[in-house]
Amino acid sequence: MERFPSNDIISLVASAPRHDLAESVGPSLRLGELFGRDMAELADLPLNYGSAAGDAELRALIAARHRVSAEDVVVTVGGMHALFLLAFTLCGPGDEAVIAEPAFPLARNTLGAVGATVRPLPLRFDDGYRLDPEALRALLTPKTRIVSLASPQNPSGVAIPASTLREVAELMRTHAPDAWLVVDETYREAAYGDNRTMPSASAAGPRVVTVASLSKCHGAAGLRIGWAITRDPVLRQSLVTAKFNTVISCSPLDERMALAVLRQGEHIVGARRRHLAHNLQTLEAWIGRHAAELEWVRPDAGALCCVRLKPAVYDDDDAPQRFQAALQERGIRLAPGTWFGDEPRVFRLGFGLATNAELAAALEGVGAALRQAAD
Template identity: 25%
Template sequence: MEDKLSRVAQGIPPSGIRKFFDIVTEMKDAISLGVGEPDFDTPWHIREEGIYSLEKGKTYYTSNSGLIELREEVCNYLDRRFDLKYNYKEEILITVGGSEGIDVALRALLNPGDEVLVPEPSFVCYKPMTTLAGGVPVPVPLQAKNEFRLTAEEIEAHVTDKTKAIILAFPSNPTGAIMDKGNLEAIAEVIRKHDLVVISDEIYAELTYGVKHVSIASLPGMRERTIIISGFSKAYAMTGWRIGYAVGPKAVIDLMTKIHQFAIMSVPTTSQYAALEAARNGDKDIQEMCGAYNQRRRFMVDSFRKMGLDCFEPLGAFYVFPSIQKTRMTSEEFATKLLFEQKVAVVPGTAFGECGEGFIRCSYAYSIENLKIAVERMGAFVKKHTP
């Protein structure tokens, strides 16, 4: 069969995250800081609503766009939490997680050869999805000295006459970086100048610390050129429910819905009813989980600094991205040796782009007890391997 397979799909490397996750699952007494998944159970009232929908026999297809009451509630939520106003009948699509939203947005936008700017380090799916949609991903390296925030100058340096879109992902996986309103205003000017479309992955919008998330779509002249992708996985601990959404201008949502119609039909009905409860009554759950993440965040940053590793303070998501350059090991070498010597799994920064060399990603979406054990082992490892 090998000669029958897609050369495009074959040419895409596997995820650098899953490699270490697969090893650690077979290693006794290992601790993984590698996967970005909340350690909380989905809040009971949300699970209960999903269960109740099954008991009531609500197992039918929904509209391709999603339950109309869910679309309305998500739009109410965006207005309430982020002052974003969208028409629930025309400007929203319920998707199978945020990942499907990104995929469908790219397929709706791109013609063969269109370039998409991908600021890196970034989540592992953006470049492969761009390639599979016929586009050309163009990495835009971000810098630690700027706390991995994107600048107008970095966009200007990579725009060509083939550039159609840019993917923004703030708060960031893997760095935890955010973009405040001032940062966004600076890049919005360049984006408008070059008439770019923005795919804004805001899945971590609720997980910010000491600052409130600002969407680029809220800035003048940006709503009409921005597709916001988000979902319920991170804020509500609903990863396995696989439910997200996209909001944006009617023309692009219509086309995304057409693609979704043929590829997916509709999102699982049970998940939609659970998500409806989350969007309607889940604000308190977000607050409680975010408070726990914030405690862990401060502990992790402080722990890495005590090890002698440079680590900027992330203000979003649930990751830290410390520099391991003082050990004089590559990111891959550090992560591999740490796993086999101390049974702690982290992700090498290069899994998120070449400019991630010299860094590792550690998720703190784990219990504080496990984090304490992990940093104790890592501290011993760093001490041993630092010249």
């Protein structure tokens, strides 16, 4: 009966522990930050249906941030809705889809739910989670319909260079000409401090679709606003039709608030970039103090990274379970790497949700759990 397999990542929307280092978001934006005490902008908003493609002004603002036309944008109910619509539109039984792993489990599950044969492209901790185009080439066939990537990746925060994406698109043109490259750019704008924001992959080729949302970089996960960008008018219309047949439209209230978010985009994102940079510095110093026990892959962007228990210290198969049990005793939650298809000694550490003082306190508890698990 179940089309979607169960995954323990669903616990992230259940009750929160004292220190939640499993989350992949930054601080949540509050309505007062958008509108202050003046809610007049919303007072006369009619609560009727929106358009299937999405509010025209909202699409124009999204397009401007990606240097594309507003006609290339389809607004969706969060980024996951965009990934689902793409899988539902492009794949079916007998088709193949390649996804780089570790990956956000819902992105993988959506491909399997529509009947596609899912072929994983392994990204390894020891390689810094860098994508090898030649490994991808070996997985491409004429039956491939989607190659699903994320840049920066979830759970690692590692970005895929633009040159690699162009190489991937060329390989697909040669070896899987009917396939579409889907790039999840949810964390693209979550650079650190004054670091340059990486360019969107929207211009990487004619069969490239990018997906993103307001959830991670803007702290507005509760608005459930995402989008897909494609320069192919036939695919765009197919996505609009699929959206209409699943949710009809997004909430006009959500879209109006999303407009307010994007109008203040640089202010909102800029504050979160400074917060992420501060917390990343704290995390990096802490990992340096625990270099005998831990190793990590430093992220390129985003509020998350992958850390691994060193096998030389934690040399038995039960060590990850002991570590998680020790964390639970201290009210701390980390995301096990197995949620994402990674090795058991890896875990995703989210450093964006907490204040800097809260992060430092949580990391002290993680250090105590490390010592307990090693005994």
